[in-house]
Amino acid sequence: MSIFYYGAATAAFQIEGGVAEGGRGASIWDTMCRRPGAIFTGENADISCDHFHRWEEDIRWLKKLGANAYRFSISWSRILPDGKTVNPQGIEFYQRLCRSLRQNGIEPFVTLYHWDLPQALEDRGGWTNRETVSAFRHYAETVIPALTPDVRHWMTLNEPWCSAVFGYYQGVQAPGRKESPAAVADVIHHLLLAHGYGVRTVRQEGASDSEVGIVLNPVASYPATPSEVDRAACEQCWRDENDWWLEPLYHGEYPIGGWRNLYDARPHIEQGDMALIAEPCDFLGLNLYSAMAVSCDWGAPLGWRADLPAGRPSLGGMPFVPEAIHDTVTKIHEQYQVEKIYIAENGVPGANEVPGLDGMVHDPGRVEYLRLVFEQLERLRRNNVPLAGYFVWTLMDNFEWIWGYSRPFGLISVDFKGNQDRTPKESFYYYRDYIANRRMCETPLEATYSKRQEPVDCL
Numbered sequence: 068m069s070i071f072y073y074g075a076a077t078a079a080f081q082i083e084g085g086v087a088e089g090g091r092g093a094s095i096w097d098t099m100c101r102r103p104g105a106i107f108t109g110e111n112a113d114i115s116c117d118h119f120h121r122w123e124e125d126i127r128w129l130k131k132l133g134a135n136a137y138r139f140s141i142s143w144s145r146i147l148p149d150g151k152t153v154n155p156q157g158i159e160f161y162q163r164l165c166r167s168l169r170q171n172g173i174e175p176f177v178t179l180y181h182w183d184l185p186q187a188l189e190d191r192g193g194w195t196n197r198e199t200v201s202a203f204r205h206y207a208e209t210v211i212p213a214l215t216p217d218v219r220h221w222m223t224l225n226e227p228w229c230s231a232v233f234g235y236y237q238g239v240q241a242p243g244r245k246e247s248p249a250a251v252a253d254v255i256h257h258l259l260l261a262h263g264y265g266v267r268t269v270r271q272e273g274a275s276d277s278e279v280g281i282v283l284n285p286v287a288s289y290p291a292t293p294s295e296v297d298r299a300a301c302e303q304c305w306r307d308e309n310d311w312w313l314e315p316l317y318h319g320e321y322p323i324g325g326w327r328n329l330y331d332a333r334p335h336i337e338q339g340d341m342a343l344i345a346e347p348c349d350f351l352g353l354n355l356y357s358a359m360a361v362s363c364d365w366g367a368p369l370g371w372r373a374d375l376p377a378g379r380p381s382l383g384g385m386p387f388v389p390e391a392i393h394d395t396v397t398k399i400h401e402q403y404q405v406e407k408i409y410i411a412e413n414g415v416p417g418a419n420e421v422p423g424l425d426g427m428v429h430d431p432g433r434v435e436y437l438r439l440v441f442e443q444l445e446r447l448r449r450n451n452v453p454l455a456g457y458f459v460w461t462l463m464d465n466f467e468w469i470w471g472y473s474r475p476f477g478l479i480s481v482d483f484k485g486n487q488d489r490t491p492k493e494s495f496y497y498y499r500d501y502i503a504n505r506r507m508c509e510t511p512l513e514a515t516y517s518k519r520q521e522p523v524d525c526l
């Protein structure tokens with residue numbers, strides 16, 4: 068039986084801080100934080116969790132958690148501050164991190180691009196400019212060989228849907244542009260080309276046993292009612308939101324007729340592009356949070372409407388739809404015959420999380436959420452769906468993009484107003500015990516058993 072990875076995920080911009088240290092250049096998110104009104108709380112990520120200085124402590128927390136994997140992203144602007152010139156200090160930072168993770172028995176899962184384009188590249192057009200694809204290729208060719216001694220798992224892009232739609236269409240995330248549908252179609256195409264170069268670079272420069280894939284955020288959806296029209300609307304919603312990514316990646320073609328979300332816009336495609344995009348991957352990463360209830364709505368531009376499902380328990384405004392984990396992973400596995408899937412992110416934002424009298428942060432809602440999610444992981448396992456790992460979002464509270472520090476998703480709370488001290492929450496211990504019990508099923512000699520929780524059934 069191959070090993071199952073239990074980990075936690077983070078992203079460079081959200082945790083590192085040290086934005087002007089170690090030779091780092093500015094990214095589009097540094098700029099976004101300075102744009103009045105862009106971040107609801109007016110905050111920035113200049114210090115954030117100060118992971119840039121505290122990374123060794125953070126590895127100790129991962130170790131205490133019992134995680135055998137850690138997903139994090141590289142800050143492109145630390146590696147190539149001006150988008151062109153290599154910054155050895157940036158490379159050394161990640162080399163130390165990866166080496167130490169490996170030494171601690173924690174497998175690094177490295178995301179190359181988690182939304183933080185170097186500002187210097189944005190100044191030349193960002194993802195609307197095809198030259199950014201070459202810049203990404205240069206970045207991949209720099210960082211992949213440099214980290215290869217310690218890295219076997221590469222994730223090219225995180226949620227390119229958000230980079231394209233939020234970043235260049237709706238303008239609500241960095242770089243905050245509202246471009247035409249045609250320009251956004253090019254952004255998507257360029258992101259997918261960058262992914263293709265990431266895959267090829269791993270094949271050429273990575274270790275022969277390394278694996279590579281992309282991380283998507285499919286819109287998990289359910290019909291709002293069992294009626295025929297809502298069921299059809301739900302299927303249409305799935306196709307409108309997800310085919311645009313899955314079809315080129317797995318079948319080498321964009322859906323016929325362009326993207327309905329973008330008024331049928333199509334990108335500029337050059338010879339060889341589609342083969343590059345469809346370069347075979349070893350796995351697919353999925354970020355799965357809540358799910359939408361879809362109903363037929365002829366007044367809506369695409370004929371359907373997606374709402375948060377009603378009547379569900381929820382936390383921080385996010386309804387619990389645990390079965391979406393099982394159903395989405397299964398659906399994508401069956402539809403595209405994906406042979407290995409990682410849940411690259413899953414979690415829930417907290418509400419009113421402050422330390423209790425016992426000094427611990429009690430987050431019973433998140434504990435309950437995790438309990439329900441873990442049941443779904445067991446279901447997938449029983450059904451032999453090839454899920455190979457699960458990463459909770461997120462290790463510690465951090466800079467939640469436009470929400471600033473006001474939407475904490477962490478297993479560990481961080482004293483942002485003081486000196487960034489870390490305090491584990493109840494959910495940290497809950498996940499720790501789950502991991503310990505599960506790993507005992509898989510590798511009995513290594514695992515440590517804690518009595519806090521009944522052991523789960525070993526299948």
Ligand code: GCO
Pocket residue numbers: 078081225226284354412460467476
């Ligand atoms: C994502 C985001 C994360 C968010 C998380 C919670 O990949 O979805 O990148 O960075 O923090 O989704 O909203």
